[in-house]
Amino acid sequence: MQGIPSYLVNFDLSSLPREETDVLIVGSGIAGLFTALKVASRYRVVMITKDDPSQCSTELAQGGIAAAIDEEDSPALHARDTIRAGAGLNDPEAVRVLVTEGPRRVEELMEWGIPFDREGGGLHLGKEGAHSHRRVLHAGGDATGAVVWKGLAARAAAEKNIRLLPRTMALDLLADGRRCYGALVLDGEGRVKAILARATVLATGGAGRLYPITTNPPVATGDGVAMAFRAGAEVMDLEFYQFHPTVLAHPGAPGFLITEALRGEGAVLRNRHGERFMPRYHPLAELAPRDVVARAIMKEMDRTGTRCVFLDVTHLDTEMLEKRFPTVVSTCRRLGLDVCRDWIPVAPAAHYWIGGVRTDLYGRTNLEGLYACGEVACTGAHGANRLASNSLLEAVVFGGRIAADILQKEWRIINPPPLSCRLKEEAFSEEDKQKLIKRTMERWAGLVRNGPGLKEATARLEALWPLLKKEARTRREAELSNLLLLARLVVEAAAWRKESRGVHYRTDFPGVDPAYCRHLVLRKEELKVTPLEVWRTEGIS
Numbered sequence: 001m002q003g004i005p006s007y008l009v010n011f012d013l014s015s016l017p018r019e020e021t022d023v024l025i026v027g028s029g030i031a032g033l034f035t036a037l038k039v040a041s042r043y044r045v046v047m048i049t050k051d052d053p054s055q056c057s058t059e060l061a062q063g064g065i066a067a068a069i070d071e072e073d074s075p076a077l078h079a080r081d082t083i084r085a086g087a088g089l090n091d092p093e094a095v096r097v098l099v100t101e102g103p104r105r106v107e108e109l110m111e112w113g114i115p116f117d118r119e120g121g122g123l124h125l126g127k128e129g130a131h132s133h134r135r136v137l138h139a140g141g142d143a144t145g146a147v148v149w150k151g152l153a154a155r156a157a158a159e160k161n162i163r164l165l166p167r168t169m170a171l172d173l174l175a176d177g178r179r180c181y182g183a184l185v186l187d188g189e190g191r192v193k194a195i196l197a198r199a200t201v202l203a204t205g206g207a208g209r210l211y212p213i214t215t216n217p218p219v220a221t222g223d224g225v226a227m228a229f230r231a232g233a234e235v236m237d238l239e240f241y242q243f244h245p246t247v248l249a250h251p252g253a254p255g256f257l258i259t260e261a262l263r264g265e266g267a268v269l270r271n272r273h274g275e276r277f278m279p280r281y282h283p284l285a286e287l288a289p290r291d292v293v294a295r296a297i298m299k300e301m302d303r304t305g306t307r308c309v310f311l312d313v314t315h316l317d318t319e320m321l322e323k324r325f326p327t328v329v330s331t332c333r334r335l336g337l338d339v340c341r342d343w344i345p346v347a348p349a350a351h352y353w354i355g356g357v358r359t360d361l362y363g364r365t366n367l368e369g370l371y372a373c374g375e376v377a378c379t380g381a382h383g384a385n386r387l388a389s390n391s392l393l394e395a396v397v398f399g400g401r402i403a404a405d406i407l408q409k410e411w412r413i414i415n416p417p418p419l420s421c422r423l424k425e426e427a428f429s430e431e432d433k434q435k436l437i438k439r440t441m442e443r444w445a446g447l448v449r450n451g452p453g454l455k456e457a458t459a460r461l462e463a464l465w466p467l468l469k470k471e472a473r474t475r476r477e478a479e480l481s482n483l484l485l486l487a488r489l490v491v492e493a494a495a496w497r498k499e500s501r502g503v504h505y506r507t508d509f510p511g512v513d514p515a516y517c518r519h520l521v522l523r524k525e526e527l528k529v530t531p532l533e534v535w536r537t538e539g540i541s
């Protein structure tokens with residue numbers, strides 16, 4: 001994979017309009033907002049987001065935030081569940097940090113006024129797949145992400161040290177292979193400018209738009225991972241793309257999530273013949289880990305020749321459904337489905353990228369001054385399969401740590417070296433090529449993979465490769481370049497991992513191979529394999 005330019009656009013830093021800030025945050029979801037609010041006590045923050053700020057995966061999150069706060073629960077049990085789901089690839093320290101610091105961060109959200117749902121004087125805790133306890137906090141029933149996002153966004157809007165620039169897309173990091181000095185951005189009027197920063201935090205979310213059907217919003221084109229990779233940052237575990245098992249299969253609401261919390265309350269999955277099939281696949285049935293449920297659904301769809309299966313909630317209490325799941329109930333109703341009477345058609349769809357920019361336990365990347373937080377990052381906490389509702393938790397726990405690291409540093413004056421780039425200025429039509437990438441990924445690098453398929457995917461993506469050498473002059477062109485690069489990286493990583501583990505499933509290597517109990521770390525012009533150290537859960541209390 002040769003010849004990947006470091007930038008998407010032609011520029012010369014010395015002649016670009018520029019502004020300076022202490023901390024630049026790219027992305028406006030929970031990871032970006034939480035980090036911004038914490039560092040704003042001392043530093044000036046510029047937060048950029050390429051669309052309307054509410055366009056983020058956080059806003060769509062239904063399930064909730066997992067945290068061991070119940071008296072009968074403990075961080076050790078939460079760690080055990082996280083590691084069981086992670087199939088041997090979790091970084092034990094990242095898991096320990098996640099589960100032990102999680103309850104305090106959740107308390108902090110409540111102190112900031114986030115109204116988590118309560119019942120009988122205490123917090124109501126939901127249950128989701130592969131959790132051994134009820135530990136999922138939620139808000140507005142199944143509108144957790146929207147409620148949390150609104151609360152944090154209002155707080156950020158009132159904070160004088162935070163300046164939010166909507167419709168401003170980060171194109172690339174300004175970096176010299178050793179340090180990051182901020183980002184090149186494309187503003188709402190199509191002008192390229194530089195935002196120089198002492199510290200830059202990537203909080204750009206995932207890349208669901210690599211696939212035709214996704215629960216992610218349209219902005220999820222993986223920009224953060226792509227620009228970090230171009231700048232020389234290490235990326236890790238890219239082969240692990242989580243598919244959510246139950247996404248509404250209805251043309252009226254493509255990608256609409258049907259939360260796993262419904263299965264936690266007793267919803268069952270049926271095939272077209274009405275048969276409840278999950279007990280045949282796993283002892284935990286509908287509450288098996290997500291990868292198991294998603295593949296079981298695919299098998300049932302293949303076996304019965306349909307494009308969906310059905311989630312049956314008709315036996316559940318109507319009042320409970322209306323109160324706990326208002327978003328699901330009302331969306332289905334709008335489409336003519338009465339969930340109290342009708343089964344909900346569902347199928348797996350791309351949901352969460354476990355891999356991302358490799359970070360340490362303080363969100364630091366291998367480039368000085370560059371941090372990554374939330375879905376864009378790979379802390380190692382999720383291993384090969386993320387436990388449900390651990391992602392909002394990861395964003396606040398590691399966002400808190402990034403802020404702590406930034407706050408305790410005495411940052412030097414920003415002094416970037418001369419940086420510039422010259423690419424071919426040729427028009428490229430992006431619409432059909434995006435479709436091609438998505439189809440390639442769905443067919444050969446989706447929920448089920450194999451060697452010949454991945455080879456075919458490589459060849460198809462290779463044919464588009466010359467695009468990367470051309471200047472991207474619009475947001476859409478930049479997104480296409482990012483998707484193409486990321487598709488190649490996912491395929492490369494999936495081809496390397498000749499085993500099945502967690503969400504990565506290969507029909508030609510269907511078992512776990514201990515030789516692959518390690519992470520694949522990729523860096524531009526270099527492919528590095530880092531063996532995993534032995535992990536333990538003892539000592540977490």
Ligand code: SIN
Nearest residue numbers: 062063259260388389
């Ligand atoms: C869901 O509500 O099922 C999604 C939660 C998650 O992805 O963690």
